[in-house]
Amino acid sequence: MIRKLSLACVLAGASVMANSTPLGLPPVPIPENNPQTPEKIQLGDKLFHDARFSADGKVSCATCHSQDKAFTDNLPVSKGFNDLTGTRNAPTVLNSAYMKTLFWDGREPDLEGQSKQPPVNPVEGGLPNHAPLLEVIRKDPEYVSTFKTVFGVGADDISMDHVAKAIASFERTVIAGDSPFDRYYFGDEKDAMTPAQIRGLELFVGKGRCVSCHRIEQTQALFTDNRFHNIGIGFKTIQGKEQQTAAAFVKSKREGADVDITVLTRKSMSELGRFAVTENVTEVGAFKTPTLRNIEKTAPYMHDGSLETLKDVVNFYDKGGREKNEDPLSGFLSGGIRPLDLRARERQDLVEFMKALTSPQLDQFTQR
Amino acid sequence: MSNYSRRKFLKTGGALLAASSLPISMVEMAFGKDSEQNFTFAYISDSHITQIKGNKFVRNWDRGLIRAVAEANLLDPRPDFVFYGGDIAQLGKPEEIDHGLEILGALRGDIHYVMGEHDYYVDLGDYWRKQLGPDHYSFDHKGVHFVVLNSILTHEEWMHRKWDTGMDRMKQMARLDNPNGQPFMVGDKQRSWLKADLGTVSKDTPVVVFSHSPLQKIYKGWNFWTDDAEQVQALLKPFDKVTVLYGHVHQIQTNQIGNISFHAAMATAWPWPYPSTYTQQESYLPKLTVDMNRADPFFERDATGWQFINLHSGNVDVHYTLPDNEARVVAFDEKLGHPVDTKYQAVADRTSPQKHY
Numbered sequence: 066m067i068r069k070l071s072l073a074c075v076l077a078g079a080s081v082m083a084n085s086t087p088l089g090l091p092p093v094p095i096p097e098n099n100p101q102t103p104e105k106i107q108l109g110d111k112l113f114h115d116a117r118f119s120a121d122g123k124v125s126c127a128t129c130h131s132q133d134k135a136f137t138d139n140l141p142v143s144k145g146f147n148d149l150t151g152t153r154n155a156p157t158v159l160n161s162a163y164m165k166t167l168f169w170d171g172r173e174p175d176l177e178g179q180s181k182q183p184p185v186n187p188v189e190g191g192l193p194n195h196a197p198l199l200e201v202i203r204k205d206p207e208y209v210s211t212f213k214t215v216f217g218v219g220a221d222d223i224s225m226d227h228v229a230k231a232i233a234s235f236e237r238t239v240i241a242g243d244s245p246f247d248r249y250y251f252g253d254e255k256d257a258m259t260p261a262q263i264r265g266l267e268l269f270v271g272k273g274r275c276v277s278c279h280r281i282e283q284t285q286a287l288f289t290d291n292r293f294h295n296i297g298i299g300f301k302t303i304q305g306k307e308q309q310t311a312a313a314f315v316k317s318k319r320e321g322a323d324v325d326i327t328v329l330t331r332k333s334m335s336e337l338g339r340f341a342v343t344e345n346v347t348e349v350g351a352f353k354t355p356t357l358r359n360i361e362k363t364a365p366y367m368h369d370g371s372l373e374t375l376k377d378v379v380n381f382y383d384k385g386g387r388e389k390n391e392d393p394l395s396g397f398l399s400g401g402i403r404p405l406d407l408r409a410r411e412r413q414d415l416v417e418f419m420k421a422l423t424s425p426q427l428d429q430f431t432q433r
Numbered sequence: 434m435s436n437y438s439r440r441k442f443l444k445t446g447g448a449l450l451a452a453s454s455l456p457i458s459m460v461e462m463a464f465g466k467d468s469e470q471n472f473t474f475a476y477i478s479d480s481h482i483t484q485i486k487g488n489k490f491v492r493n494w495d496r497g498l499i500r501a502v503a504e505a506n507l508l509d510p511r512p513d514f515v516f517y518g519g520d521i522a523q524l525g526k527p528e529e530i531d532h533g534l535e536i537l538g539a540l541r542g543d544i545h546y547v548m549g550e551h552d553y554y555v556d557l558g559d560y561w562r563k564q565l566g567p568d569h570y571s572f573d574h575k576g577v578h579f580v581v582l583n584s585i586l587t588h589e590e591w592m593h594r595k596w597d598t599g600m601d602r603m604k605q606m607a608r609l610d611n612p613n614g615q616p617f618m619v620g621d622k623q624r625s626w627l628k629a630d631l632g633t634v635s636k637d638t639p640v641v642v643f644s645h646s647p648l649q650k651i652y653k654g655w656n657f658w659t660d661d662a663e664q665v666q667a668l669l670k671p672f673d674k675v676t677v678l679y680g681h682v683h684q685i686q687t688n689q690i691g692n693i694s695f696h697a698a699m700a701t702a703w704p705w706p707y708p709s710t711y712t713q714q715e716s717y718l719p720k721l722t723v724d725m726n727r728a729d730p731f732f733e734r735d736a737t738g739w740q741f742i743n744l745h746s747g748n749v750d751v752h753y754t755l756p757d758n759e760a761r762v763v764a765f766d767e768k769l770g771h772p773v774d775t776k777y778q779a780v781a782d783r784t785s786p787q788k789h790y
Contacts, residue, residue, distance in 0.1 A: 277731050308541075312509045346504040347738075347756040396503025396539075400733025400756070403492060 087242030087424070089251050091285045093162045099177065099230045101237060105215045109235025111208075112228060114433040118184045118198045120191030121146040126180065126232065129155040129189075132431055135362035136239060141370030145189035152328065152335035154370035157363050159427070160356050162237040165291040169352045169368040172324055172342045176233035181225050182325045189329070195225045202228065235431075241359060241424035249421070251284070258421045265418025268411050273382070275415070277401050278354045288358055288422070293339040293351035296402050297386030298367045300350055300395035303336045307349060307397075311337060315344060338368075349397045359427065361420045375416045383407045472575050475505045476740040476751075478518025478680035479700030481551060482533040484526055493733060494523075497701035498536045501739040504754060506541050508741060513574065515540055518680030518698050519549025519585070519645035524603055527560045534564060549645040549680065550585040550617065550656075554603040557592060558583070569623055571630050577639045577744060580630065582623060584644035584659050584679075587615035609655045610713075616653065616660040617646040624661065628668055639674040639747030647679045649688060649695055652708035652716045657682050669693055674747040684736075685753060687763050688719030689771030695719065696740075696751045696763060696772065704728050704736035723774040725753075725761070726784045732757035 086092050095101055112118075116125040129143040130136045136158035138144070143155045153169055161167070167179035184190035184198055192198060202208045203220045212218055216227045246266070248257035258266070270276045279288040303310045314334045317327065324342065328335045335341075339348035352368045366372040372381060381388055385404035386395070407415070480498040483491040505515065517537065522529035530552065537544060548568040552561045558568055568583040586592070587606075596602045605613050619627070634640065642648065648665050651657035659665070669675045675693040683705040686697035707724055708716040728736030738755040748765035751772075755761065762775040777783045 307503065308506055308509070311507050315509070345760065346507045347754060347760075349504070349507065396499050398496065398500070400493065400496065400500075400735075401731075403496075 089242035089247030105234045109231035130158045137363045146191035149188040151188045177229040180232040245421040261417040262421040265414035288356045289354045294399040295350040295397045299336040379412045471745045473512045475512045475515045478698040479520045481523045481702040482529045483523040494702045501701045514543045519547040520551040525555035548583045554606040555599040580642045582644045584646045585617045618660040642677045676749040685725045687721040699738040723777045
């Protein structure tokens with residue numbers, strides 16, 4: 066009887082979870098060592114928007130991940146302090162809670178690890194180390210009292226781990242489903258998508274082969290496989306120089322160079338992609354599959370922001386991983402990338418379908 | 434090889450095992466400054482370049498070989514050379530062999546070639562030999578004796594039967610489970626050559642033999658088989674350390690028969706299933722073999738790949754480089770006296786294949 070009771074409790078708990086999850090998304094995974102609390106989420110929200118954590122006092126997380134721009138900056142590559150630019154396009158924070166690795170090359174395993182990097186990257190926050198950031202927090206009475214409430218630590222014991230945990234907790238609330246696609250596909254609302262979008266979905270899972278990596282499952286769709294693929298983007302930068310670039314990168318890594326700094330400051334080394342993390346020769350130029358949710362709002366596209374529109378993106382895939390038919394192909398190209406022979410209307414339909422992935426109320430996550 | 438360099442070889446050879454367990458990367462391999470006898474080479478096999486018509490070739494097979502070449506070119510320090518394990522072509526057409534050689538032309542360094550049955554049976558190897566030279570030969574490198582055999586020959590009377598075209602003969606041999614196919618063999622002539630060749634080599638010289646078909650008997654229906662394997666093995670038996678590297682099977686296989694270690698190569702084209710999953714006839718899959726992970730059909734290159742080989746102390750460690758899958762290392766274990774999969778040899782550590790469909 067006791068066993069039956071506890072089972073009922075578990076089920077009740079699960080249904081509460083399900084109710085709070087938007088249509089089309091699985092429950093948000095919460096790490097055991099960083100449970101969500103309203104206070105922690107609020108603290109994370111505040112930290113996320115605090116521009117004092119940068120060398121010029123102007124760059125916060127929200128600079129490149131702005132709610133107004135679907136938690137991106139709509140720039141090809143992000144601008145850090147003193148308008149310095151890096152090498153990569155800011156991915157949206159929306160639904161990043163589901164990512165199994167963070168950054169385009171997956172160099173951090175979780176959101177907690179991710180948020181520690183940008184403040185101390187020389188082309189992002191520009192701080193020499195985390196000390197000035199912690200100093201700001203420890204001297205701010207409001208922060209000190211909130212950290213005390215949330216983590217039970219005094220000012221001197223506030224660490225980057227606490228900061229990162231709070232930011233991650235906030236980010237785990239930046240979840241958006243309920244798109245026209247979700248209502249059509251999971252909610253059985255047959256008129257939620259336009260006829261062009263419905264045709265686009267057919268192509269997405271069929272001739273376009275998009276779904277191989279941008280996955281749609283039976284009960285939810287994250288539009289990513291959390292894997293790394295070389296799709297041909299950025300290849301021209303290191304074309305013919307792959308060997309020298311890889312060798313130079315490994316040499317500097319052996320000599321102690323920081324991967325986060327190297328890939329954001331050295332354009333050619335950035336194009337090594339996942340290889341920079343694993344040094345596996347099968348992963349040269351491979352980057353993480355991004356989600357396609359809210360993709361209409363997060364232009365420009367690809368890890369280097371090199372494609373301006375969704376039309377450009379579909380065109381790129383249609384040509385088998387190149388912008389023009391005359392362009393050379395990367396030797397490291399993923400097996401799944403090949404010419405698709407889409408007709409003009411099919412390409413249009415695919416673009417229309419991607420517009421059905423936009424969630425309502427993308428301005429609800431923060432009031433800051 | 435002088436006695437001096439051989440002694441030096443055996444003395445300095447042991448240091449590399451630790452390095453060999455590192456993931457394949459641009460790790461500075463622990464060759465040791467004073468140990469030039471340890472070296473590496475790359476091993477690419479079974480690309481099955483297929484002409485559709487004119488200048489159209491099957492894209493997937495092209496891309497597999499192109500990718501292996503691009504990856505192998507990253508090895509640093511450079512491997513001493515590259516071996517190509519056979520079956521450049523699908524139907525042995527000059528166009529296919531030339532297209533494959535053009536792709537392989539992008540490889541940095543020298544390439545040694547092995548004849549595969551898909552290169553051979555249309556013209557009994559004439560075009561291949563015209564482009565690449567003899568199909569069996571030997572050479573010495575840093576104290577190791579390398580031998581290349583053409584192991585995909587068969588009965589003379591069958592090969593020289595009155596065929597309408599050479600392509601008819603090729604199509605009989607280029608199939609699995611074909612009752613009209615014939616078993617592969619090295620043949621009397623080549624075995625005599627091998628005996629004479631090995632006669633000049635001292636017994637403590639490490640010997641590495643390349644063949645296309647396995648020089649052991651695994652499964653006759655698919656010609657995972659060489660009919661005179663025992664006779665070839667007998668010629669190799671007097672040597673202290675022998676390694677046989679073969680292509681053809683498109684999968685990871687490992688074995689030890691007496692003094693001989695066996696390793697198979699992955700294909701750059703496609704994977705074959707293991708014959709043990711197919712029960713029409715008995716299969717003798719070596720018990721040391723740890724199956725490769727089941728390929729995910731969503732990833733076109735999964736269960737294909739190429740090899741990077743570390744030769745130390747006269748033994749071979751094979752690093753399987755597998756796109757879309759986990760790299761594997763099958764290394765010689767001095768204590769056990771045979772190669773082991775460094776990660777998956779214990780049954781409990783393995784990734785089981787899918788059993789339901």
